Amino acid sequence: MKRIDAIIRPEKLQHVMRSLRQVGVSGLTVIPVQGRGQQKDTTGVYRGHAYDINLHPKLKLEIVVSDDFVHRSVQAIIDAAQTGETGDGKIFVYNILEAYNIRTGEVDETIDELNR
Amino acid sequence: MKRIDAIIRPEKLQHVMRSLRQVGVSGLTVIPVQGRGQQKDTTGVYRGHAYDINLHPKLKLEIVVSDDFVHRSVQAIIDAAQTGETGDGKIFVYNILEAYNIRTGEVDETIDELNR
C-alpha cells in the first residue's frame, strides 16, 4: 500500500476527484495548504507597502492506494490537474507500513480490503 | 520511530487525546481536513440546486511514537474513535528516518529522548 501526496491548484479539485474515480480510486483526504515552488511571486499592496505574496493557496490531496493503483492514480491526477503553467504542483509517493480501519478495527494489506 | 496518521471524526478529538495520554502518548499534531471514503455523500442545497457534499470534515492526527508504542497507540485511537458507522476513519503508519528537536537541536532515535 502506498500514499500519494498531490499538491494541486484549488480550482482543479473536482476534476482530479472525478479523474481518480474513473480509475477506481475514491478515498482521499484534502488539506488546504500554502505553497511555494516555481510559481512566480505576485506582489500585493497593503497600506502603501508592496509585499511579496510568496505563498500561494494550494490543495494537498493524500490518497492511499494499493500498490498496483499507484501509477494509474498518478497519471489520473496529472491528466486532470495539468495546465502547463508554473504552479501546477507536485506528486510524491510514500510507503505505508500498516493500515487500519477505525470502524472495523481491522488491519489490512490493501486499501480495498480496508474499505470493506 | 514511527509516524501514525489517524483520520477521525472531529467530535472525537478530545476522547482520542485522552485515550492516547492513557497509554503514555501526549505529543501530537492536529490538522483539519476534508475527506472522502466509505461515508455516504450527503446532499446539500443552495439556491435551488442540489449538490453532493462529497467531502466530509475530519481531523487528521499526526503522532510520532517510538516503535514499541505503535500498536498500543493504534489501539487507543481505535478504542476512542470508533462508532461503528461509516466515516469513522483510517489509520496509517509510516516510517521515520530521522527526528530532531528544534529547541535542543538534537537528533534522537526515540521520541522519548526527543522530548527531553
Place this chain on the structure above:
Amino acid sequence: MKRIDAIIRPEKLQHVMRSLRQVGVSGLTVIPVQGRGQQKDTTGVYRGHAYDINLHPKLKLEIVVSDDFVHRSVQAIIDAAQTGETGDGKIFVYNILEAYNIRTGEVDETIDELNR
C-alpha cells in the same frame, strides 16, 4: 529524495523560509496545524469555566529535498526557528519513493530535476 516535516512557531515562518532559501531550498508547502508536545498548557476562560488550551497553533512545513540537502536544510530550520523555550517544535525526515512534476508530467530522482 527526502521529505522534511518541520513543525514550527507561526511567527517564525518567514525567518525559516529565508534561512532555507540561503541554503538553496525554496520549494515548500505550509499547513496551519494545532499541536501538543512539551509546551505547557495555557488556561483559557469562557463563560466562567476554565479550560485547558491543550493544543497550540503551529505551522507545519513540508519540504522535499534531494538527499544531500537534508542536513543543511534541517540545520537551517533549527537555526531560524529556535528560541530555546518549549514549543519550538520538531523536525521529522521521511523517505520518498517517487516524485512527479504535474506541469511536465515527469518523474525524477532529485527535486532539482523536478523543478525544471
Place this chain on the structure above:
Amino acid sequence: MNTTTALNTVWVILAGALVLFMEGGFSLLEAGLVRTKNAVNVTMKIFVDLTFGVIVFYLIGVHLLFGRDVLHLIGFWHVVSPSQVAPSAFTLFQIGFAIATASIVSGAVAERMKFSAYIVIVIVTCGLIYPISGHWIWGPGGWLGKGLGMEDFAGSAAIHTLGGFMALALAYVVGPRKNRFNSDGSANVFAPSNIPLASAGAFILWFGWFGFNAGSTLSATDAGLSSIALNTLLAAAAGGGSAILFSMYRYKVADPSMTINGSLAGLVAITAGCAYVAPAAAIIIGLVSGVLVILATGWVDRIMIDDPVGAVAVHGVNGVFGTLAVGLFDVHQGLFTTGNVHLLLVQALGVLVVVAWGLSTAFGLGVLLKKTMGIRVTSRSEEEGLDIVAHGIPAYNELERFSDPPGFSMTQFTAGNTEPKEV
C-alpha cells in the same frame, strides 16, 4: 396630520425600526456564540421570528394584547392604540416587541432544536403566550398593570422575564447539547465560533435598545423621553463595566462573553424602570446586573440546563431583577427612595406570575412538541451540525469543494425527487 401627531408617529416608526433592527443583533450575537456548524441555523431562526412571528402577531397577537379588555384577562379584536400616535405606527412598534420575546428563546435552544419545532414555538409565542401575559401588564384593563399598578415600562417582565423563563423551560425540555455536561455534573466549554460577530451583535442590540426603551413612551412629547434614553445608556455601561471588573477579579481575564452579557443584562434590568428611576439608580441597577449575570450563568450550568448564549441569565434573571428594582428605586414609590413597600410587593407578584406563566406554557408546549412532531434533531444530525442538515449549506465555505465540473453530479431539483430531510 398635525405636527405633534406627526412627530409622535415619526418617533415611534423610527423607534420601531430600531427595535426590529435588534433582530440583526440577535442573529449576529447567536451566530458568534454557537459553534460554526450551527451558525446558519441560528440566523435562520431569527428569520423565522421576522417572518412567521411578524405575521402571526399582526394577525392575532396584537388583538389579544391590546384589544378591548375582557375580564382583565385578555384583549378582544379592536386594538386600542394611544390617541397621540398613528395606529399603524403603534402596531409596527409592538410587532418588534413580540418577536424580540421569541428571539430570546431562540438562543437558549440553539444547536439542537428541530427547525420546524422552532417555527411552531414562534407562532405560539407571538400568537398566544406573549400576548396573554402582555395583556395582564400592558393591556387596556389588564389585571397586573391597570389593576394592581405593576410598573414595567418597556418590558423587563413582559418581554425579558417571559422570554428568559420560556427559554429556561424549553432548554430543559429539549435537553443539553451532546457532551455539554459530564456525568459528574461539570460543564464543558464549547468555544464560540466568532467573537467579533457576537460583539457586533451586542452593539446593534445596544443601539436598538434606545428605540426599545425610549420608544416605549409612544410619544415624542413625553418629558421623560430623554432621561429614559440616558438611564438606558448608563445602566448598560454600568452592567458591562461591572462584568469586566468582576470577571477580571474572578477569572483573572476580562471575559468577552460575560462583558457582552453584562451590558445586555444592564439593558434588560433598566427596561422596566428606565422611566421611573433616577440616573444614579440606573447606574446601581446596571452594576448589580453585571455581577448577577455572571453568577446566574453559573447557576444555570449548575442545574445542568444548557443555554448556549446565556439567555436565561441575561433576560430571565435580570428581567426579574429589573422588575423588582423598580419597587426599590422608583422615585415616587420605591422602597429605598420612599420607604414604601407596596410597589415592591406588586412587582414581586407580577414577576412571580410572569415566571410561572412562562415556565408552564413553554414547558407544556415543549412536551407537546416532543410527543408529536419531535423537538430535537437526531444525535447524528447534531454532530453533523444543523447548517447542513436543515439548511443544506455550511456557514463558511473557504474551499471550493462544491464546484463540480461538467456532468459530474449536479442535478437541478424538481419538487418531489429528493429524500425527506429532518428539518
Place this chain on the structure above:
Amino acid sequence: MNTTTALNTVWVILAGALVLFMEGGFSLLEAGLVRTKNAVNVTMKIFVDLTFGVIVFYLIGVHLLFGRDVLHLIGFWHVVSPSQVAPSAFTLFQIGFAIATASIVSGAVAERMKFSAYIVIVIVTCGLIYPISGHWIWGPGGWLGKGLGMEDFAGSAAIHTLGGFMALALAYVVGPRKNRFNSDGSANVFAPSNIPLASAGAFILWFGWFGFNAGSTLSATDAGLSSIALNTLLAAAAGGGSAILFSMYRYKVADPSMTINGSLAGLVAITAGCAYVAPAAAIIIGLVSGVLVILATGWVDRIMIDDPVGAVAVHGVNGVFGTLAVGLFDVHQGLFTTGNVHLLLVQALGVLVVVAWGLSTAFGLGVLLKKTMGIRVTSRSEEEGLDIVAHGIPAYNELERFSDPPGFSMTQFTAGNTEPKEV
C-alpha cells in the same frame, strides 16, 4: 425654520441616512454570497457607489432627474424640490436612491468584472441612465408619472426594475463565471463564503428600507407614513416566510440564500405600492414575491446568465411584479379592489419602458466597454481572485505570511516603480 419644516427635514435626513446605510447592507450581503477570493472586491465596488456615484449624481444626475422639465423627457439644471422640506435634505435622500440602483448591478457582475469598468458603469448609471428614466416616472412633468399617472411610490420600477434589468444585461455581456455552467446547460454550485455576513447584510437592508419607503413621503406629516412602514414590514415578513415554506417544500431544507432573497423580494415588491395598498394586500404581495424569487432564480440559471447574488430575481423580477401589483391592489384604482383596469395598463406600460430602457442602455454600455477598455478580467485573474489582482490583499488573513523579517523583500512603493496591474 418653522417646526413642521424642521420635522420634515429631520425625517428626510434620518431616512436618507438609513438609505445610505443600506450600502453597508449591500456590501455584507455580497461579501457573504461570493467566494472568499472576491469578498474584498465586492466591498470595494460598494465604495465606488458611495464615492463616484454620490459625487456624479450630486453634480449631474439630480439635475437631469429633478431639474425643470424639458419636453417631459429630461430635467434641466434647477432642481425642483418639494416645498415642505429643505432642498439639501431632498438632495441627500435622492443620492441614496441613485447609488442603490448602482449597487443592485454590482452584485450581478461580481467575481469577474474589471474594477475600472465598474467605475465607469457607476458613473454612467448615476449620471445618466437612472436620472433619465427616473425623470419619466418621478420628475416634474415626466411623461410616465405626471403624464400617464404611473404609480411607483418608492421605486419598484424606477430603482429596482431598472437596476435589476441593467444587472441582467451586464451579467449577460460580461458572461458567466468560469465553470459556472456546464456544456449541457446545467449550473454548478459556487458555495457562498460567509452566510452570517450575508444575513447581517439582509438585516441592514431591511432596516434601511424603512427609510427607503417611508422616507419617500418626503414629509413627516404625510398621514400615510406609518402605514407605509407597516406595509413594508408585512411584505418583507411575508416574502421571507413564503420563501422559507416554499424552499422547505421544494428542497426539503429551509434555504438561507432563498430566505434572505425572499425577504428582500418582499421589500422590493412593496416598494411601488407601499403607499397605495392595504396591509392585507401587502401580505399577499409579499407571499407571492417570496415564491417568485425562487422561481426566477431558476429561470435566470436556465437562460445561463450568471448572477452570483440573485439581483435579477430579487430586484428585476420583483420590481416588475411590485409595479404591476399596484395596478391590482391600489385601494382607489386597482383591478382587484375596484375592477378598473386602467392603472394596471399604465403600470404595465411603465414597466415595459423601464425594462427596455434598462436592458438597452446597459447592454449598449457593456458592449462599448468590452470593445474599448475591456469589461472582464483575464481567466488567470479570475482564478486567482479579484481581491489580490485588483486590491492587493485577500479578504481574510489568518496566516501571518506577509510579515517578512528584516531586509527580506519589503519595498516601499514610490509612484512608477511597479508593473501595471489589471484593475
Place this chain on the structure above:
Amino acid sequence: MNTTTALNTVWVILAGALVLFMEGGFSLLEAGLVRTKNAVNVTMKIFVDLTFGVIVFYLIGVHLLFGRDVLHLIGFWHVVSPSQVAPSAFTLFQIGFAIATASIVSGAVAERMKFSAYIVIVIVTCGLIYPISGHWIWGPGGWLGKGLGMEDFAGSAAIHTLGGFMALALAYVVGPRKNRFNSDGSANVFAPSNIPLASAGAFILWFGWFGFNAGSTLSATDAGLSSIALNTLLAAAAGGGSAILFSMYRYKVADPSMTINGSLAGLVAITAGCAYVAPAAAIIIGLVSGVLVILATGWVDRIMIDDPVGAVAVHGVNGVFGTLAVGLFDVHQGLFTTGNVHLLLVQALGVLVVVAWGLSTAFGLGVLLKKTMGIRVTSRSEEEGLDIVAHGIPAYNELERFSDPPGFSMTQFTAGNTEPKEV
C-alpha cells in the same frame, strides 16, 4: 413639553444613539484590521470605552467640559446645556463624543498595550484630558471658542485632532509591534485579518457620522441641519473617491484600507466645517483629505511609529487639516472666500494648542503608566496574542478543541484558585 423642544430632544437622542452606535463601527474596523490573535482584545477595548468611558464622563467629564466657566479654562459642576433641548438628551449626546475620542486612541495602540493600562487611559481621557481642551473650544466661556472665535462645529479639533495626537504619543510610548519595523527603518506588512468586517465598520461609522455632525446642531430647527448632513456625505464620498484614484495611481491597485481610511478622512476633515462651508468646498476638502491620509500613513511609518489602523493619519492629520480648512472655506470669513486671514490664524492657533495638549498629556500619561503598572504586554504575550492572554479565548474557533470529555480537565472556577494573569 412643547412640540419644538420635543422635536429637538428626539433629534438629539437619535443623533446621540447614532454616535454611540459608531462604537460598533470602531470595533468592527479595528477587529478587521488587526491580526486574528488580537481581534477580541480590540473589541473589548471598545467595551471599555462604552462602559468605563461612559460612566466617568457622566460623573466627571461633562461637568469639566460644560460646567460653569472658571477663568475660561475649565468648567465647574452645574452643566450649562442649551435651552432648546432636554438636558439629559444633551448629556447623552456629549457622552458619545467623549468616548469617540477614546476609541480613536484604541486603534493606534492595538496588539500590544496592556488591557488594564488601556482602562486607565480611557478613564483619564474621558474624565480629564478631553473635557479640559473641550472646554476651551466648546465650553461656556472657553478661551479658544468663545474667546478667540475658533470654529470647530462638530469636533475636527476637539475630538479628532486630540484623539489622533494622543494616539500618536501613546503609540510612540508603547512602541511598535514586534517585527513591525526593520533595523533599516523599513516597515513590514502585517496583513489585516478580515477586510469585510473592517469595511462593515466603516459603513457603520459613516452612518453614525450623520448623527455626529448634523446632531451637533443640538436643534432640529437649525436651518443648517440638512446642508450639514449633505456636506458630510459629499466630503466622505470625495475622500473615499480620491483615495481610490490616488491609490490606483500610486500602487496600481485600489487599496481597500486606504479607501476606507480615505472616506473616514473626509468625514474627519469636514467635521469642523460642515456648518460653515459650501457643498463645493466640502467636496474639495474631501478630495484633499483622501490624498492626505495616504501620504500621512507613509509619514507615520517613516518616523517608525506603529499605528495598526491608521488613527493618526485619519483623525490626527485630517483633524488638523479640517480645522484649518474652515479658515480657508468658511463662507463668511474664510481666506479663499473672503480674503480675510484672521479666522485661519485663529484656527491655526487652536490646532496648535490641541496638538500640544494631546501630545503632552498623552505622553505624560503613557510614561507614568510605563513606570508604574506597565503599559505593554510581555513579548511572549504579544506573540501568543492578547485574545488568549487577556481574555481567555481566541476570536475564531473552528476546531472543537475545547470540548473536553467527562472528567478530563475541566474545572469550574472559584475565586482565587487561579494564577494571576497579565491583563
